[in-house]
Amino acid sequence: xxxxxxxxxxxxxxxxxxxxxxxxxxxxxxxxxxxxxxxxxxxxxxxxxxxxxxxxxxxxxxxxxxxxxxxxxxxxxxxxxxxxxxxxxxxxxxxxxxxxxxxxxxxxxxxxxxxxxxxxxxxxxxxxxxxxxxxxxxxxxxxxxxxxxxxxxxxxxxxxxxxxxxxxxxxxxxxxxxxxxxxxxxxxxxxxxxxxxxxxxxxxxxxxxxxxxxxxxxxxxxxxxxxxxxxxxxxxxxxxxxxxxxxx
Amino acid sequence: xxxxxxxxxxxxxxxxxxxxxxxxxxxxxxxxxxxxxxxxxxxxxxxxxxxxxxxxxxxxxxxxxxxxxxxxxxxxxxxxxxxxxxxxxxxxxxxxxxxxxxxxxxxxxxxxxxxxxxxxxxxxxxxxxxxxxxxxxxxxxxxxxxxxxxxxxxxxxxxxxxxxxxxxxxxxxxxxxxxxxxxxxxxxxxxxxxxxxxxxxxxxxxxxxxxxxxxxxxxxxxxxxxxxxxxxxxxxxxxxxxxxxxxxxxxxxxxxxxxxxxxxxxxxxxxxxxxxxxxxxxxxxxxxxxxxxxxxxxxxxxxxxxxxxxxxxxxxxxxxxxxxxxxxxxxxxxxxxxxxxxxxxxxxxxxxxxxxxxxxxxxxxxxxxxxxxxxxxxxxxxxxxxxxxxxxxxxxxxxxxxxxxxxxxxxxxxxxxxxxxxxxxxxxx
Numbered sequence: 001x002x003x004x005x006x007x008x009x010x011x012x013x014x015x016x017x018x019x020x021x022x023x024x025x026x027x028x029x030x031x032x033x034x035x036x037x038x039x040x041x042x043x044x045x046x047x048x049x050x051x052x053x054x055x056x057x058x059x060x061x062x063x064x065x066x067x068x069x070x071x072x073x074x075x076x077x078x079x080x081x082x083x084x085x086x087x088x089x090x091x092x093x094x095x096x097x098x099x100x101x102x103x104x105x106x107x108x109x110x111x112x113x114x115x116x117x118x119x120x121x122x123x124x125x126x127x128x129x130x131x132x133x134x135x136x137x138x139x140x141x142x143x144x145x146x147x148x149x150x151x152x153x154x155x156x157x158x159x160x161x162x163x164x165x166x167x168x169x170x171x172x173x174x175x176x177x178x179x180x181x182x183x184x185x186x187x188x189x190x191x192x193x194x195x196x197x198x199x200x201x202x203x204x205x206x207x208x209x210x211x212x213x214x215x216x217x218x219x220x221x222x223x224x225x226x227x228x229x230x231x232x233x234x235x236x237x238x239x240x241x242x243x244x245x246x247x248x
Numbered sequence: 249x250x251x252x253x254x255x256x257x258x259x260x261x262x263x264x265x266x267x268x269x270x271x272x273x274x275x276x277x278x279x280x281x282x283x284x285x286x287x288x289x290x291x292x293x294x295x296x297x298x299x300x301x302x303x304x305x306x307x308x309x310x311x312x313x314x315x316x317x318x319x320x321x322x323x324x325x326x327x328x329x330x331x332x333x334x335x336x337x338x339x340x341x342x343x344x345x346x347x348x349x350x351x352x353x354x355x356x357x358x359x360x361x362x363x364x365x366x367x368x369x370x371x372x373x374x375x376x377x378x379x380x381x382x383x384x385x386x387x388x389x390x391x392x393x394x395x396x397x398x399x400x401x402x403x404x405x406x407x408x409x410x411x412x413x414x415x416x417x418x419x420x421x422x423x424x425x426x427x428x429x430x431x432x433x434x435x436x437x438x439x440x441x442x443x444x445x446x447x448x449x450x451x452x453x454x455x456x457x458x459x460x461x462x463x464x465x466x467x468x469x470x471x472x473x474x475x476x477x478x479x480x481x482x483x484x485x486x487x488x489x490x491x492x493x494x495x496x497x498x499x500x501x502x503x504x505x506x507x508x509x510x511x512x513x514x515x516x517x518x519x520x521x522x523x524x525x526x527x528x529x530x531x532x533x534x535x536x537x538x539x540x541x542x543x544x545x546x547x548x549x550x551x552x553x554x555x556x557x558x559x560x561x562x563x564x565x566x567x568x569x570x571x572x573x574x575x576x577x578x579x580x581x582x583x584x585x586x587x588x589x590x591x592x593x594x595x596x597x598x599x600x601x602x603x604x605x606x607x608x609x610x611x612x613x614x615x616x617x618x619x620x621x622x623x624x625x626x627x628x629x630x631x632x633x634x635x636x637x638x639x640x641x642x643x644x645x646x647x648x649x650x651x652x653x654x655x656x657x658x659x660x661x662x663x664x665x666x667x668x669x670x671x672x673x674x675x676x677x
Contacts, residue, residue, distance in 0.1 A: 013677075044677060050519040052676040075521040084512025088259070090266040095259075102255030103520035147516065 001064070003028050003077075003186045004049070004155050009058035011044055018044040020210040022058070026155065031177065031187040033201030035194075037242050041210040042190040043083065046159050049188070050080045062155065076104055079153030083160045085140045086147070089133035093124055093143055096132060097150055104151035118146040121176055138169025145176060156180065158189045162196065174200060194235040204234070208242045252522045256530025257537065263504075264538055274497045274542050279549050282489035285611075286482030286554060300328035301384050304337040304349040311357030312409045316399035317392075321350075326391055341376045347384040349376040350392060360400045361413050398461055411445050414438055473559030473644020480642050482554035487637035488610030490546035491572060491630055494539040495604065498576040499597035501535045502583025506590040515676045524674060528581060532665075535577030536570075543569045560640035564650025568636040571657035575629050578664035585668035604630045629660040 002025035011019040019041040026032050036042045047053040049060050051067060059066050062074045087096050097115040101107075106114055119125045122142035127135070132143060145161060158177070162170045177200060181187060191197055197204055197218070204221060206214040214221060214237075222232045225240065264270055305321060307314050322329045332340065337349035351374035359371035373396065377385040404410040418438050421431060472479050508514055517527055547569075550556040558565045587593030605611060607621070608630025614622055625631045636653030639645040 047515075047675075047677055050515070052515055052518050054675065070518075071521050071523045073521060075519065078519065080515060080519040082512045082515045084515070086512040086516045088263060088513070090263055091259070095262060099255050099259045100516060100520075103252045103517065103522050105251055105521075107251050 002026055003063055004188070005061040005064070006045070006049060007058055007061070009045060009048055009060070010056045011048060011053060012056055017210050019048070019055075022207065022210070022212055024205050024212065024215055026186045026188055028154065028186050029181055029184045030202045031181050031189055031200050033197035033204045034188055034190040034207060035192075035197055035204060035238060036190075036207040037192075040208045040242075042207060043159055044210075045207065046080075046157050046188065046190060050078060050157055051075060076151060077154045079148040079151065079156045081145050081148035081156065081158045081161050083163060085144055087132045087140060087143055090131060092129050092131055093119065093135075093146075094128040096143065097147060100147045101150050106151060114150050114152065118150045121149065121179070122146045123172060136169075138165040138172075141165045141169055142173060142176075145173060149180065153185070155186045155188070158187060160190055160192065162191070162193070170196075194233070194238060198234050206238060206241055213241050252520070253526050253530050253533070256527070257534045260501075260531065260534030261537065264534075270497070270500065274493055274538070275545050278486075278489040278493035278542070278546050282482065282486040282546065282550065283554070285489065286485035286550075289481035289485060301326060301348070301388060302330075302346045303327045303388060304330050304332045304340055304346045306332055306334055306337050306349065306351040308354045309352050309356040312407055313357035313360060313399050313403045314352045316403060317352065317395050320395035320399055321392065324391060324395070326387065338376055341378050344378055344380070347378050347381045348388040350374070350388070351376065357400075357403070357409055358413075360396070361404045361409060364400055364404055394461075405441070406445070411442070414442055414445075418442070472642055473557070477557075477559060477642075477644065480554065480556055482550050483556045483641035484634070484638055486546050486550040486554075486556060487634050487641070488605065488608075490543045491576075491608070491633050491637075492601065492605040492610050493546075494542040494573065494576045495579060495601045495630070496598075497538055497542060498535050498580030499583050499594075499601055501531065501538070501577070501580035502585075502587060502597065503590045503594050505531065505581070505584035506587050506593055509673075509676070510590065518674070518676050524669075524672075528665075528669065528672070531581055531584075532574075532577050535580050536573040539573035539576045540569060543573065556641060558641055559644035560649060561647030564645075564647030564654075565637070565640040567647070567650050567654045568633065568640060568657070571654040571661070572629075572633040572636075575633070575657045575661040575664070578661045578668065579629075581668045581672075582664045585670075585672040604628050607631065609634050629657060632656045632660075 004026040006025070007023045009019050009022045010017070022041070022045055024032065034042050034045065044053060048055045051070065051072075062077050065074060067074055088099070091099070094115055097118060098111065101111045101114055115128075116125065119128055122145055124139060124142060124146065127139070132140060135143065141161060141164075145158075148156060148158070162173055165173070174196070177187060177189070189197070189200060201218060203215070203217050205212055206221075214224075216224070218234060221234065221237050225237045226232045228240075303321065305318050307318055318329070318331070321327055330346070332349070334351065337346070337351065340346040341349050353372060353374065356371045356373070359368060362368035363370040373392070375385065375388070377388075404413065418435065421434055421438065424431065426434075508517075547556065583593055583597050587596070607617075607625045607628045608614075609625065610630055614625055614631065617625065632653045636650055636657070639649045639653070640647070643649075
C-alpha cells in the first residue's frame with residue numbers, strides 16, 4: 001500500500017497551469033525519481049505535497065489520510081529537503097537542527113539524540129558547533145538533508161538535493177539516501193541528472209508541461225524505448241518524451 | 249504550540265545577537281545620537297551660562313548715546329559683542345560666523361534724542377542678519393530695543409547731549425508761533441529739566457541717571473515633574489532616538505523575513521506542523537523583546553549617565569515601553585507582509601521610519617510644525633510613544649497619563665497585525 005498518494009493534483013498561477021492532473025504513488029522503502037525539464041511542474045508538485053501550496057484540485061493522502069491543514073500531525077510524517085540551502089548561516093549546525101527539531105515538537109533528550117543521529121548520518125558530527133556559513137557547498141547540502149530527516153519522517157521529499165556539489169559530497173548523499181531507503185523510508189526525488197535517477201530510483205515519473213507523461217521503472221522505460229526502435233538510455237528516453245527544445 | 253513558539257523566539261534572538269552590526273546599530277548608535285541631541289536641547293546646566301549670540305556692532309555715530317548702546321550690548325549676558333567696520337560685519341554674517349550685525353548710523357544719537365520727544369525723523373538702526381538664524385534676529389531685536397531705550401532716555405534726561413539739546417530747543421520754542429498757553433507750559437517743562445540738571449540730579453557725580461528701564465522683571469519657571477526638578481532634555485532625546493532605532497531594528501526584522509523567504513527557509517517553516525499564527529507570533533514576540541531591550545538599554549544609560557528620572561510612574565513607563573515595542577514589532581511584520589523583495593522593502597521602510605520619527609517629534613518638537621501638521625501627527629504612532637515617554641519621565645505625569653498612549657499604541661499594533669495577517673504571502677513556490 002502506498003504511504004503517499006497524489007491524485008489528480010492541479011495548480012494554476014494566473015493563466016499558467018503549472019500542474020495539471022498529476023497522480024502517482026510512493027511506497028515505503030521506495031525511491032521515486034520525479035524527472036522533468038525546467039518549468040515542468042516538479043517543484044510545484046513537491047510544494048503541494050509538503051503543504052506549501054494549496055492545490056486547486058486533487059489531493060495528497062499520507063497513509064491514506066488527507067492532510068487537513070497547517071497543524072495536521074500527519075505533516076510530521078513528511079520531511080522536506082528544499083532545493084535552496086534553507087539554513088540559518090549565522091547559527092551553528094547544532095543550533096539549526098535544534099530549531100528545526102523544535103518545529104516538529106522535539107525537545108530535550110529526544111531532540112539531542114535526533115540531532116546526533118542526523119549529523120552522524122551526513123558525516124557532520126565533528127562540525128556540529130561550527131556556524132553553517134563556514135561550511136563548504138557540499139557540507140551545506142548535507143546539512144540541508146540532515147534538517148529534512150531530523151524528525152525521522154516516513155516520507156522524504158528531496159527537491160534537487162545535489163545541485164552544485166562536488167562528486168564526493170554527491171556520492172555521500174547517495175549513500176545516505178540508499179541507507180534511508182533501506183530503513184523503509186519513502187523518498188520522492190526530483191532531479192535533472194539522469195545518472196542520479198538511474199542509480200537511485202526504483203520508479204521514474206517523468207513530468208512535462210505539468211502533466212505526467214511516463215511512470216514506470218527504469219527497465220520498463222527502457223523496454224518501451226527499445227520497442228519503439230529508439231536508443232535505450234534513460235537520457236534518450238527522457239529527450240524522446242520531452243523533446244529537445246530549450247526550456248527556460 | 250509552545251515548543252515551536254519558544255524555538256522561534258530563541259532562534260530570532262540568537263540571530264539578532266550574532267549580528268554584531270545589528271547590535272551596534274540598535275544599541276550603541278541611538279545612545280550616541282541621543283547623547284548629542286540631549287546635550288544640545290538640555291539648555292544650560294545648573295552652573296553654566298546660556299550660549300551667547302554672536303553680534304557685531306558698527307558704530308558710525310560715536311556719540312554718547314551710541315557708545316552707551318554699545319556698552320549696554322557688551323554687558324548683556326546673552327550677547328558676545330565684537331566691534332567692526334561695515335565690510336567686516338557684512339562678511340562675518342555672510343560666512344555664518346556672526347548671527348546679527350547692528351549698524352548705528354552717523355547722527356543716530358541726535359536724531360533718536362529728538363525722536364524721543366516726538367520731534368524729527370526717527371533714525372534707522374540697520375541690522376544685517378544670517379537668514380538661517382532668523383530666530384536669533386528676533387532675540388537681538390528685542391534685547392537691543394531695551395539697550396537703545398535705556399541709552400537714549402538716560403542721555404536725554406541727564407547727559408551732556410540732552411542738555412545741549414535743551415539749550416538748543418528752548419530758544420526755538422520761545423521763537424515759535426505756538427499757542428501762548430501751550431508754549432508757556434512747554435517752556436516750564438524744559439526749564440524744569442534744565443533746573444534738574446543744574447541741581448545735579450543726574451544720577452550723582454555728574455553721571456547720567458539710569459534712563460528708562462523695563463518696568464518689570466520676568467520670573468521664569470520651567471514646569472517639569474516638580475518645583476525642584478530641572479528639565480532634563482536627555483529624557484526626550486533618548487525617547488526619540490530609542491524609538492527611532494527600535495523601528496529601524498524592526499523594519500530590519502521584516503526585511504530579514506523576506507530574506508528568509510528568498511533563501512527558502514519559509515519552505516521549511518511552512519512544511520512543519522506549525523500554525524500560521526504561531527509563525528507570526530514567534531516573530532512578533534522576538535521583535536518585541538528586542539525592541540524592549542533597545543529601549544531598556546537606552547534609558548538605563550540615560551539614567552546612569554545623564555540622570556534621567558522616571559518621575560511620572562514606573563508602571564506607566566513600563567506600559568508605554570511594552571506597548572511601543574509591540575507596535576514596532578508588528579510594524580516589522582507588516583514590512584514583511586507588504587514587501588516584495590528585501591532590497592525594495594529596505595528602501596521604502598527606511599523612508600517610512602524617517603518620516604514617522606520626524607513627524608512624531610523624535611527629532612524636533614512638534615510645536616514648530618504648522619497647526620494642520622500637528623493634528624496630522626496624531627496618526628503617527630511615534631508621536632504617541634514619544635509623548636507618552638515624555639509624560640512618564642521629565643513631565644512627571646502619573647501613570648494614569650500613560651493609559652491613552654498605551655491604548656493608542658496597542659491599537660496601531662492591532663491594525664498593523666490585521667493588515668499583515670491579511671496580506672502575508674503564505675504560499676511558497
